[in-house]
Amino acid sequence: MFGLGKLLYVILLLINSIAVLSEDRFLARIGWSTVQQDPGFGNPDSTSIKNRLINLISAVRTLMRIPLIGINTIVIVYELILG
Template sequence: MLGTIIYVAVLLVNAVAILNEERFLARIGWTTSRPQVANAGFQSYDQTAYSGVQGDVGIKAKGIELVTAVRTLLRIPLIAINIVIIVYELVLGG
């Protein structure tokens, strides 16, 4: 039972980790990059990010942050976890 839950969790994290931002996430509007706006050579900055005041962050923004965090932070540990699971399945046939 616990092994099944671990397998499902690893498979879900693997699915999030391999999502391509340009192909899949941009189509549904879940991208971290903002569209470039032509504005006479000046670059605008989001002042709310530097003010220290946490604004109303929606579920979509939290989801984007979660996907980005999984893709950046869990990439190397996922390789190790997948190798351990594959070796476990090959050796013990569980």
């Protein structure tokens, strides 16, 4: 029903969806851009959940771009050969 292979496909698709998010087109519109604006008075809360998610998205987009190309290629070839 729901095996380990399907779970790995779901994880791969989620990482792919995070990796292809455009910072200019999507993330900046909802206020999740990594470019910090002038906070005015006081320091912004760098430990908030929103800032942690922004940092996670930025890290995934930076670190996983090249490995995802290889992993996606392997999965595509596997699906083509073994269906």
